[in-house]
Amino acid sequence: MDDLRLVERIRQGEEAAFAALFERHKASVFRYAVHMRGGDPALAEDVVQEVFLAFLRQLERFDAARGTVQAYLLGITRRQVLKQLDDVRDEDSLDGVDCPSVDSDPLEHLTRAEATARVRQAIAVLPPAYREAIVLCELNDLDYVTAAAVMHCAVGTVRSRLHRARARLASGLAAAQTAEKVSSRG
């Protein structure tokens, strides 16, 4: 069932439809919140609850002609995060989340886990505008037009921010690997 039909059923009071919409979009909202609010998963989970609460309270304002449900939810998320940003301190530490293993080779698994940890760390120290572009386009797979609507900027701006963000992440990853090689030689 598509999002619009779910919204219609939510308006009619169908709780299962709400549960389905929550299940479908919680990850997008969580990713945005966790990366834009300093990497704290507990905090991000609170944001998810608040975003869906706000969504229910302003359900009548949702207009399918103006964008997708996902973009609408991410717009709410963005406003929530911006509202709370003053209270947030950046945290550079990683949470040591285990990567789900898809390889049988432990070395490959370890290498990937390290790369993921480095990229996660690099995302956390990106300027917020670049981080937002990465979270929306790379982690949430939004197209440029939708991301631009969420970010309230031009499509070209999204492209350029994304390009610069990728470049920073790539160079950060390369620098970390170089440093690792040097230290292992020494």
Added chain:
Amino acid sequence: MDEQRNRLIGALRDIAREDAAASLQPGAALLAEFRAGYRARRLSGVARAIGLAIAATLVVLIGTSLWLAARRLANISDPRLTSTPLGEVTTAFLQLPYGAVPYTTAQIVRLDVPRASMIPFGLITADAAPYIETQTVVAEVLVGEDGLARAVRFVRPAQAPAP
């Protein structure tokens, strides 16, 4: 360079997968809000339907009364019928559904309308008085040259009690 790019893409995919929040469920507060919100929306829908029904009734009543008044005016050509005599108390003119339609000339038509006509304007409440459906009050309707009613005001003798 490609290898670097691939590693970056792979890492981003891993992060997206890790941040899927798979175990996250709607909290109790969220579900309570959903149930409360639905009840409120349903009540609001009922209230809107009642409001529309009252508005439609008013339009029909005023339209019918205007038609009857026009027939009376055709027979009685006393111009004083369109003016408010002294010694009466009136409300301000209250806009009707066609109130925003432009007009150049208008006349005031006086007629009796059911007291219930005052409910949509908040002048009385539905439970304010008995026999509200059968009692009438005097109203003056501002009618444009196109025959559309723009506004209405309610009239009572100065010494009479407020509705």
